[in-house]
Amino acid sequence: MYDVIVMGGGIIGCSVAWQLSKLGKKVLIVERTDIASGSAGATDGVVGYHTKKPGPQLDLAVQSIEMFKTLNEELGMDVEYGLEAGGIQPVENKEQWDMLSAMAEEQRKSGVDIRMISAREACQIEPNLNPDIYGALYSPTGGKVNPLALTVAFSRAAKKLGAEIMTNTEVTGFIIEEGRAKGVVTSKGEFRADAIVNACGSWAGKVAKLAGLDLPIKPRKGQLAVTEPIGPYLTATVQCALYNVIKFRPETIKDQTVLKLGSSLSIEQQESGGLIIGGTREFVDYEGENTFEAVETMMKRAVRFFPALKDVSVIRFFSGFRPYTPDGLSLLGEVKTLPGFYMAAGHEGDGIALAPITGKLIAELIVTGKTSYDISDFSPNRFL
């Protein structure tokens, strides 16, 4: 018998498990394959404000990013957090400039420093950036992290405090008694708990369905390329303006290919020196292959903004799934129709940045029945 069973050993599940363990709860993580085998191991590591939808998601990110500052120390492991890497979004035309300016105005309502800058200023910050741009959006205070290292650090810290981790164990059903969730049925038997948390990322909708719940989380694929390590090339994380437009205002995109592939650019340099290049957003169910069409688009976008990259070798391609929700907000909280069943999923392209605060708030909710920060906008019950 456990106090809490966390389903899914991704960055969200491991963060929730660590926070619950800190509060003295006996926790079991049940993971279908291995820790960080989902999106946490197939992602960029942008921990910035400027890529967050204005409103509740950005407000939550502000809370979360504050927590990153002390994570190395608290977790006892270097998670490669670059605090002031900053973020830049090069803009290609006046239409994009106007759209990003309006978004930035909304984003500033969360108290963050996000502003429009000239092409010259952008190139002073990132000297390898193609000066042939209209201008850029700039956020000087966001950072980046190694998502794999952070997930492993959360899981190890939870384990140190007594959490148990069962890998290669799939949740296939639930124990429901008198209308309340009482445990999970898995490929390795049944386990009981006072509360269970669905942190299954892009699969969270499928897992919820096993309990008869219809929650609209679906996978949104992102393809990525990694280059050979090169010398210092980029400080900030860079996403072209289309990145925010596709994420927040897809209805404004007229080009059907751009819309289908969600083709923008996202690029950052890891501590190892390799560049991670990505920026696609596709609805193709769980088809994880890298496709010529998407890879070609990504590479063209990369060279358009960073011409010198044409001579750099790519050593690996891979893809991951963002847990998409229709309104762009995560699902955090207890399901009203099934007491004892909590959702901590649906973070789309923001799950790395939002992992620390998600763990904290879900743990508070389970242990005390309330949270130190209002998460009513994120209630899973808005879909029920």
Ligand SMILES: Cc1cc2nc3c(=O)[nH]c(=O)nc-3n(C[C@H](O)[C@H](O)[C@H](O)COP(=O)(O)OP(=O)(O)OC[C@H]3O[C@@H](n4cnc5c(N)ncnc54)[C@H](O)[C@@H]3O)c2cc1C
């Ligand atoms: C290309 C790409 C780029 C991204 N860039 C960023 C970024 O720069 N910044 C950012 O903040 N976010 C980014 N994201 C988003 C981020 O990666 C995700 O939001 C985050 O990883 C979601 O974490 P999770 O723990 O919810 O899901 P996951 O990491 O996918 O974990 C879910 C886990 O549940 C397990 N599971 C599934 N079904 C079952 C079952 N039945 N039983 C037991 N276990 C099960 C899976 O095996 C998996 O390990 C990006 C994502 C992608 C794909």
